[in-house]
Amino acid sequence: QSALTQPASVSGSPGQSITISCTGTSRDVGNYNLVSWYQQHPGKAPRLIIYGVSKWPSAVSNRFSGSKSGNTASLTISGLQAEDEADYYCCSYAGSSNYVFGSGTKVTVL
Amino acid sequence: QVQLVESGGGVVQPGRSLRLSCAASGFTLRSFGMHWVRQAPGKGLEWVAVVWYDGGEKHYADSVKGRFTISRDNSKNTLDLQMNSLSAEDTAVYYCAREGNGYTYDYWGQGTLVTVSS
Numbered sequence: 001q002s003a004l005t006q007p008a009s010v011s012g013s014p015g016q017s018i019t020i021s022c023t024g025t026s027r028d029v030g031n032y033n034l035v036s037w038y039q040q041h042p043g044k045a046p047r048l049i050i051y052g053v054s055k056w057p058s059a060v061s062n063r064f065s066g067s068k069s070g071n072t073a074s075l076t077i078s079g080l081q082a083e084d085e086a087d088y089y090c091c092s093y094a095g096s097s098n099y100v101f102g103s104g105t106k107v108t109v110l
Numbered sequence: 111q112v113q114l115v116e117s118g119g120g121v122v123q124p125g126r127s128l129r130l131s132c133a134a135s136g137f138t139l140r141s142f143g144m145h146w147v148r149q150a151p152g153k154g155l156e157w158v159a160v161v162w163y164d165g166g167e168k169h170y171a172d173s174v175k176g177r178f179t180i181s182r183d184n185s186k187n188t189l190d191l192q193m194n195s196l197s198a199e200d201t202a203v204y205y206c207a208r209e210g211n212g213y214t215y216d217y218w219g220q221g222t223l224v225t226v227s228s
Contacts, residue, residue, distance in 0.1 A: 001172065003154065036214040038155070045205060045218040046155065052212040089155050093213040097160055097169035099145075104154040 004029065004090055004102035011108040012080045020105045022073040022090035028100055030071035034093035037066060037075045041086045050075060077107070085109045112136040112217045114206050119222030124197055132189040132206030132219055140164065140184035143209035146191050148202035149221075156202075159191065160209070173199075196226045 005023040012018040022029065022037075029035055035053045038046035048057050050066040053073060063078045073092070077084055090102035118130040130146070146158040159170045159180040168180050179192040189206050203221040210216025 032213075034213045036212070038215070040155075045220055046215070047218070048210070048214055048216050051210065051214040051216075055212070057210075057216060091155075091157075091215075097167065098171075099157040099160070099213065101147075101155040101157060 001028075001094055001098060001100045004092060004100055006088075006090060006102040006105045008103075009106045009108065011110055012077075013110045014080055014082065016080050017076060017078045018080060018107065020075045020077075020088055020090075020107070022075070022092075022102045024071050024073075024092055024100070026071060028092040028094040029068065029073055031095065032093045033068065035066065035068060035073040036091045037064070038089045038091065039084075039086050040089065046089065080109055082109050112208070114208065114217055114219035116204065116206055116219045116222035119204065119224045121225045121227060122196055123228050124226055126196055127192070127194045128196060128224060130191040130193065130204055130206075130222060130224070132191075134187045134189065134206075134208075137208070139182070139187045139189075144180075144182060144189045145207045145209060145215060146178075146180060146189075147205045147207055147215065147218075148200075149205070150199075150202040153202075158204070161189070193224070196224075198226050200224065201226045 037050040040046040053068045054066040113135045115133045161180045205221045207215035208217040
């Protein structure tokens with residue numbers, strides 16, 4: 001199972017919006033509305049920020065939003081803040097109890 | 111509150127075995143599927159294995175199939191990962207994670223580092 005494709009890095013200024021793409025195939029992202037997104041700060045465990053393509057877990061800011069079109073899912077961070085600087089990973093269910101993560105995107109707040 | 115605490119990591123020689131454990135608290139373990147996810151130094155996340163809430167099914171990534179075994183003891187609130195025939199490619203931080211709604215990982219442990227080196 002190959003990793004989902006994400007851009008290596010995305011940057012933006014405080015207050016701006018940025019979007020991170022996550023491209024898979026018709027066997028994973030395109031076949032299930034089971035894409036989730038995780039934020040990971042250096043040296044920390046990942047944290048769930050979006051599930052089911054566009055749903056928020058409790059206590060997660062609605063500045064994070066998710067969407068999907070075909071084989072590509074996207075995460076948008078609105079009103080970019082310094083604390084959003086982190087690595088972001090998408091993940092999709094891929095059938096038969098298999099899961100695949102994205103390659104990861106480093107977000108830099110300029 | 112939900113807590114997952116991994117243990118058992120360390121330095122191990124290639125070809126040897128290691129057993130990781132994850133102690134769960136703050137929730138009813140038997141109600142949730144549980145996963146191991148790993149992250150090689152400076153690299154991305156990689157799903158390793160899942161065990162269903164009742165231990166009835168177990169599934170593995172191709173990279174570890176036949177070498178790793180996931181297990182759980184709901185009476186002791188623990189999750190284990192037996193790792194055999196280790197190689198340098200298995201060097202990573204290993205996280206246990208709870209499966210939440212919609213095939214997600216809603217809680218993670220802090221991770222335990224496994225280094226395979228001679």
